[in-house]
Amino acid sequence: MIQIFFAKELGFCWGVERAINLAAKAKNDHPGEVTILKEIVHNRQVVDFFKQKGVGQAESLDRIDTGTLVISAHGLSPRLKKEALAKGLRIVDTTCPLVENVHIFTRQLINDGYKVILYGEPEHDEVMGVMGIDGKNIHLLAEYDDIDKLPKFEGKVALITQTTRGVRAFEQVSARMKEIYPDIKIVNTICDATDKRQHAIHDLAPNMDMVLVIGSLSSGNSHRLRDIAKQHCGKAHLIDSPEDIDWSWFDSCRKVGITAGASTPSFSVEQILKALHEKVGIDLANSDARIFEYKSFAGYRDVQPAS
Ligand code: SF4
Structure with missing residues (x-):
C-alpha cells in the first residue's frame, strides 16, 4: 500500500x-x-x-x-x-509587502553609495521590477557559477536576493561573495514562506521514495522545491494537474511526499489527491490526517478549478 x-x-x-x-x-x-x-x-x-x-x-x-x-x-x-x-x-x-521590502532595501543601499548585486532569476517579474529601480547600480547574479563573470567592483558592495530563491543556494553565494568582498553587506530578503516551505521539504524528502510538488511550470518557488526534493530522494516531479502524472512513477514506491508551491491553491492539491486515490489506490483516510486540515484559502472562497 x-x-x-x-x-x-x-x-x-x-x-x-x-x-x-x-x-x-x-x-x-x-x-x-x-x-x-x-x-x-x-x-x-x-x-x-x-x-x-x-x-x-x-x-x-x-x-x-x-x-x-x-x-x-x-x-x-x-x-x-x-x-x-x-x-x-x-x-x-x-x-507582496515582502517584495516591496526588496525595493525599499535596494533603494536605500543605492542611496548609501552601494553597488547592489541581486541574486535572482533573469526573467522573473519580481527581479525585473527591482532591476528597474536603477539601470546602473544593480547587477544581476543568476547563478553561483556566474559570480566570476561579475565586474570587479570598487567601493561599497551589497548582496540582496529575490524573495523566493533557494535558501541554501543563497548561503553558498553569500559565502563566496564574502571571500571576494570581505566587507560586503549581505541582506537576506528570502521571505519566510519560502524559507519554511524549503525547510519542510528538506525534512520530508530524505524519507520518501518520491516527492510530488504541486505547482505551475511558471512558479519559481515550486521549481526550487522540486530541485531540493530531488537532491534528497532522487525522484521528484513538478505537476500542475493529474494529467501531468505518469502513473508508472509509482512503480515500486511505498512512501510519496507531497508539497505545493506558495502560489498553489488548495483545489489543485485536492484534485491531485483525488486522482491518486482513484488511480493508485492511495488510502487517504490512512495517510496523513492533515489532508483534512488543508483548507481553501480564506478570502476568496468561491475559487474553483477552471473547467
Ligand atoms: S512567496 Fe508569498 S510571502 Fe513570499 S514574497 Fe512571494 S507572495 Fe510574498
Missing part, C-alpha cells in the same frame, strides 16, 4: 492570498475594464480563474489604455508605475 505524507508547510502563502483577494476586490469595486499586468501569481489555475471572472490579463503595459491596472504580487518597476499613472489608469497594487 502506498502512503502519502505532507510537507509541514505547503501551498498558498499570505502574500499570494492577499494579492488574489485584492485583485478580486478590484473587479467587484471598479466599473470598466480591470486588467492584470502579467500573472497575478504564478499559477495557471488561478490565472484561468480570473480570466473566467472577466478580469483581463496583458503581457505589457502598452496593451492597457483604460480602466484599472492590477499590479501583480511580484511588483513592478517604478518607471512602469509612473507610466501607468501618466496614462490615467487607476492602480490597484497587490505587490
Whole structure:
C-alpha cells in the first residue's frame, strides 16, 4: 500500500492570498475594464480563474489604455508605475509587502553609495521590477557559477536576493561573495514562506521514495522545491494537474511526499489527491490526517478549478 505524507508547510502563502483577494476586490469595486499586468501569481489555475471572472490579463503595459491596472504580487518597476499613472489608469497594487521590502532595501543601499548585486532569476517579474529601480547600480547574479563573470567592483558592495530563491543556494553565494568582498553587506530578503516551505521539504524528502510538488511550470518557488526534493530522494516531479502524472512513477514506491508551491491553491492539491486515490489506490483516510486540515484559502472562497 502506498502512503502519502505532507510537507509541514505547503501551498498558498499570505502574500499570494492577499494579492488574489485584492485583485478580486478590484473587479467587484471598479466599473470598466480591470486588467492584470502579467500573472497575478504564478499559477495557471488561478490565472484561468480570473480570466473566467472577466478580469483581463496583458503581457505589457502598452496593451492597457483604460480602466484599472492590477499590479501583480511580484511588483513592478517604478518607471512602469509612473507610466501607468501618466496614462490615467487607476492602480490597484497587490505587490507582496515582502517584495516591496526588496525595493525599499535596494533603494536605500543605492542611496548609501552601494553597488547592489541581486541574486535572482533573469526573467522573473519580481527581479525585473527591482532591476528597474536603477539601470546602473544593480547587477544581476543568476547563478553561483556566474559570480566570476561579475565586474570587479570598487567601493561599497551589497548582496540582496529575490524573495523566493533557494535558501541554501543563497548561503553558498553569500559565502563566496564574502571571500571576494570581505566587507560586503549581505541582506537576506528570502521571505519566510519560502524559507519554511524549503525547510519542510528538506525534512520530508530524505524519507520518501518520491516527492510530488504541486505547482505551475511558471512558479519559481515550486521549481526550487522540486530541485531540493530531488537532491534528497532522487525522484521528484513538478505537476500542475493529474494529467501531468505518469502513473508508472509509482512503480515500486511505498512512501510519496507531497508539497505545493506558495502560489498553489488548495483545489489543485485536492484534485491531485483525488486522482491518486482513484488511480493508485492511495488510502487517504490512512495517510496523513492533515489532508483534512488543508483548507481553501480564506478570502476568496468561491475559487474553483477552471473547467
Ligand atoms: S512567496 Fe513570499 S514574497 Fe512571494 S507572495 Fe508569498 S510571502 Fe510574498
